[in-house]
Structures are given as structure tokens and as C-alpha cells.
Amino acid sequence: MTTPVSPDRDLRVFERDTRIDVLRALALLTIFVDHVPGTAFETLTYKNFGFSDAAEAFVLISGISVALAYGTKFRPGGRLLATLKMWRRAGVLYVAHIVTTMVVMALFCAVAVFARRPELLTLINIEPLMKNTPQVLVGIVTLGHQLGYNNILPVYAALLLMAPAFVLFVSSRPVAALVVSGTLWLVAGIWEIAPPNYPEPGFWFLNPLSWQFLFNIGLAAMLHVRRGGVIPVNRWLVGAAATYVLAALVWVHSPLWGQLTWFNLPVVIGGFDKTFLSLPRLLHILAVSYLVVALPTVSNLFRTSPDHPLAILGKRSLPVFIAGTVIAMVAQVMTLINPGGLVYDSLLISAGIAMQFALAFYLEWLSTIGGSGKARTAQTVPAPVRAPLGTAMARANR
Template sequence: MAGTRLGGGVAAGGRDHRLDMFRGIALVMIFINHVPGTIYENLTSRNFGFSDAAEAFVFMSGMAAGLAYSNRFRTGSIWLAMTRVWARARQLYFVHLSITMLSLAVFAAAALWFDRAQLLNQNNLASLFSRPLSAMIGIPLLTHQLGYLNILPLYTVLLLATPLLLVIGLRRPWLLLGASILLWAAAGQFRLNFPNFPTPGGWFFNPFSWQLLFVIGLLAGAAMKQGERFFALSRPLFWAALGFLVLALLWGKIAAVGAAGGSVLRLLQQAGVPFYFTAFDKTFLTLPRLLHALALFYVLGSLTFLSTLAANAMAAPLRLLGRQGLAVFAFGTVLSMALQALKSGTTPDPLVDGVLLGSGIAAMLGLAWVLSRTAEMRAAARA
């Protein structure tokens, strides 16, 4: 794997506290964003640029896969390495089905016992009543996904492809990256996507598009496992990335800048530039979103003081959330659905919403602590 040694980072094979901390931050932001209608969603990353916590989640999932599985593909049995990755994909699949059923139970209870039947027409639930047999086929096939429950199907598909990605990427990393970029472009150009059923259209998180972010994370994680960087530190690139982040911030916060930027994009569209270069479409991970996410990751990855910050005791709660990412995400998703039902038909209230969201985050932390403590006790018992 080509790259340079990590400066101020983590040793080869060591645990990078930054990844845990930023995964924890992403989980908190996803939880807040999944309870719409509070003032606190205005504080999450999506309000300060073109991308949001979903891009961070997918990129860091790729990094985590590179860190966890790459060495097994470098040495040892390829088959055993593949089965380990696919076991994780199987776990994600059943977690997705579980949180889907629990979310359905939440909305059904709200409609049955709390007179909030309007919830049954939201979050892609309507097909369960208009075409129940088809919807019950679509849910296990991952072709019918409830609103806010779209990202684990994407992650599952990407993990199923991870063995092939690592076999190629560990030998020809730039070939893999080039092929990934071409697939991203083809998905945008020809509107390639996985199909929905029974509703029309495609997946909200298009695997053909979002694989690019996962692949970049996977290559970065595999390099980190060797104590290297896949993308070398570059002062000009750092300042270019930082400049793009500032532009995106001004674009969203200053009307004149946003209007000027929008005019430029419209001119490009009229000149025939494809939409995936000029739009802000989330399904196809269009270029403005992709570049913003990559710029953010590059800047954060270049700031060596973040390694010290991530290892600090003040960041321990975020690291704890990040280490138990799947369980925390699943629990937080179901909890956010319950809060959606609870808040349905009510007006936003900073105090009440703050208590609800704060209690939810505290519950997520409690779960992460219990799981971590249990794992430590098991490890001590085996020693």
C-alpha cells in the first residue's frame, strides 16, 4: 500500500482514538437529525456545508473495515478472511430487520394508543397498508426501507463487496480507486441504482454512488493499519481543502454567496455539464457533497493535535459511543423513532426538546458503557 508514515498519528496496528471520537460525534448528530423539528438540528454539521453525518458514517465505516480486515487479506486464508467480513454483513442485516420491526411497533403503538394515526402515512409506512404482502416481501429483500432506516442496507451491501475490494485494493490500490470513481460517474450518468419494491424508484443511499466514499475510507484504513497514510500530507492540498470548506460555509450562510454559486451551477447545467457534477443530490452523492466530505476528512486528518484531543479524558464519552457504534446506532435509531412519535403534532420547545434529546444521548452512553464494561469483564475472566 503506497503512502507516507503517519505523523503524530497511530502506530501500525494500533487503535486510533480519532476514529472512535468522530464516530461518536457522527452518532450523536445522526440521532439529533433523526428527530426533526427541534432547534438542535440546526447545530449539526449539515448546516455548515454541503455534506452531513451520513457521509462521515460511510467514510468511517470504510476506514473501520480497512483497519479490521485488511491484515487478514494480507496473510492467511482468503476464505477465512471473507467469512469474517460476511459474518459482520450478516449481523448488520439482522440488526436492520430488528430495528425496522421495532420502529414499526413504535409507530403502530402511537397510532393505536395515542391517536396519532398520521404517523402511518410518514416515513414510507403507507405501502405496508396499501400493499401489505408486497411490502412484507420488500422489507427482508431490503427493497422497501423505512425513512431514516436507509443506511444499514447500504453498509450491508458494501461489506458484502469488501472482500473483493480488499483483494484488489491491497495489490492495486490506485486501480481500485480509479474503478470506483468510474462506477460513481456511471451511476450518475446512467441513473444506475438498486431497485425499490413495491414502491417505484431506487435506494435513498445508492450503493453504486456511495461505494466511492466507502472505498476511499477502506484504502485509508488499510494504510493506517500499516502505520501509513494513503493520501500524503500536502500543505497546498490542505489549504485548498480548507478553502473549499470555508466556501461551502459562506455559501449556506450568506445569501449573496449562495446566489452567486447557484448561478454558476445553473450556467454549468445549461452548458450540458451532468447533474452529478452540479447538483446537491444525496442519493447519487453528487460532486459538491462528495468534495465537501473529502475536504473535511482531509483537513481533520491533517490536524495532528486532534490525536491528543481524541485521547483526552474529555473525549471519553464520544470514544465510548464510537467503540460500540453498531449497538448505539441501532438503539439510537429506535429511540429517535419513539421521539418522533412523541413529538408528532407538538410545537418545538427548546427546553422539552433539550431534555428529550439529552436523555436519549445519555441512554446511548449508558448502553455503550454497559457493553464495554461487559466486554472487559469477559476478557478478564478469560485471562
């Protein structure tokens, strides 16, 4: 028997729910560590415990965040303004991506020149720029050429461009919207439909036509709860999710891992492809998220005060992500020039994380200058925004 999740009374107060900020912060820090490959810490991140990785968590949280930010604003009379705000945010992400790309290319080129390490120009998809500069520059501006480890912002910007249609459709016909979204995911995966690279062959590393499904699941779930809906929680669903998560943990550390696809199924169904978000990856992030939402003991681990370092880091996600990307690229160059051991890796990773926290705290402090109430207002949101995660914390029928 299913027990619906009901709002906690203490969540009706006007206070920001920091769990989304904390989860976003953990995703950002995980992405940073994963973007410095070869260190001992890379073997300890989320991707080593199942089929999905921090990118799936980031996109799911992004869908939830869009519902929180624009769900109540996307009504007759306010849709145009909400649409323009989402598109403006997409523009900010685009500019951030271009600037980050240019900084990273300049970094690798500078080290290649001044440290006499030309082999660096063959890494992270920079080599085509050296061979085919005019076309690659066009590709960078049109997002057809993306550097390795610098390909999350394009898909997020594309999703935000599509978000007004998503919000409108999900708000009016949530089930139909998810069916259409899932069909698009399936069609794009089976027939490999994705934005093309330019001038190099291939597709975007993260296909927005596939990843929109995960984004819309987060969007739909949060809009559903904000309208007073409930997330069903029972022992069978919890047991199934836990079983899948444990099976994935065993799978990725067994000889089974590494197979392109199973039973000759399309890769999007039986494989683990990241570009088209294969079904095992999608189910894994949904299972993990369900356990976080359904189990109060787990969910409360991420509840902190608004001034907690992780809450502040997650709140300043875009500048922290940009800084983390550049710092990770610097760390990559340093490990290539001067490979070190555990102590060296520890210094690099800890210094990079410390710089990201320092930036987040600086931005938080900057918002309080002048003693205005603006910063305090940003810390609080109406109860309906805080309630959604709380509504996902009912107990299963025993």
C-alpha cells in the same frame, strides 16, 4: 513542496488509537439529532456547515475500519476466513435493520391506534404498508422498501458484502481499484443506476453503487498508510481544502443553496444529491477529513483515553446506532403528539443521548465481567493499527 506524513514515535506503542472511535461516536450522535427533525438542535449539527452530513462521515470511517479490521488478514491462506467474517457482519447488519424496521413500524402503528393519531401512518414511508401489505413486507425483507430515517444499515451491509472484492483489488492494485470505483460512481450517477425500490417506484435512498467510492477511498487510504505509505501534506493542499470547506459553509447559508444542479451539468457532478453522492458532497467530506488528518492541532482534539465516554460510545457503534434509531423515532412521535419548545426539545435530545451513553457503558462493563483479559485485549491493537492516523500528522513545509 510536499512534506510526507511520518509516523510519530509515541504512536509505536501498543495502544488503541481512539480518534476513530471518537469520530464515529460524534457521527452517531449527529445522526441521532438529525433524525429528530424540527428541534432547535437540528440547526447546529454538521450538515449545517457544508455540503456533506454525518452519513458521509460514517461511510468513510467504515471504509477505514474495514482496512483496520481485515487489511492484514486478507492474505493468501486467510482470505476465506476474512471474507466469511465480513459477510457474517453484513448478515448481522441485515438482521439488525429488519428488527429495527419492525420495531419502528410497530411504534408508529401503536401510537396511531392508542393515541388516535392515524396521520402517523402516513409518515416515514409507512403508508404503503397499509395499502399494499403483502408486497411491502416482501420489499422490507428484500430491502426494496426502507423506512425514512432507517436506511443507513442497508447500504453498509451491501458495502460489506462487496468488501472482500474491494480489499483484494485495493490491496493489489490501489490506483486501478480507485479508478474503477470512481468510474462506477460516475456511471451510476449519470445514468441513475441503483438498487430499485419495491413495490414503490424509485431507488434506495443511499445507493451502494455510488457510496462504494467513498468507502473505498477510506479503505485505500488506510491500507496505504498501514503498508508504510504517507499522506502528502503541504500548505497548498491544506489551503485548498480549507477554502473549499469555508466556501461550502457560506454556500449553504446563501441563496445559492437549493439549486438542483449548476450549469446544466449532471446532478452527480453539479448538484448536491445524496442518493448518488454528488461530487460537491464527496469533495466536502474529503476536504474536512484531510484537514482533520493534516493538522495535528485538529487531529489531537479527537485523541482521548480508551475510557473516555466518546471512545466507549464509538467502540460500541452498532448497538448504539440501533438504540439511537429507535430512540429517535420515539422522539419523533413525541414531538408530533406534543410539540414543545426549547426546553422540551432539550429534554428529549439530552435523554436520548444519555440513554445511548448508558448502553455503551453497560456493554463495556459487561465485557469486563469475570476479570478476564478479553476486554483489555480489545482495548489494544498492534502498533501498525495505531500508527495510520499518526502518520497523517506531519507538518506542512513552511
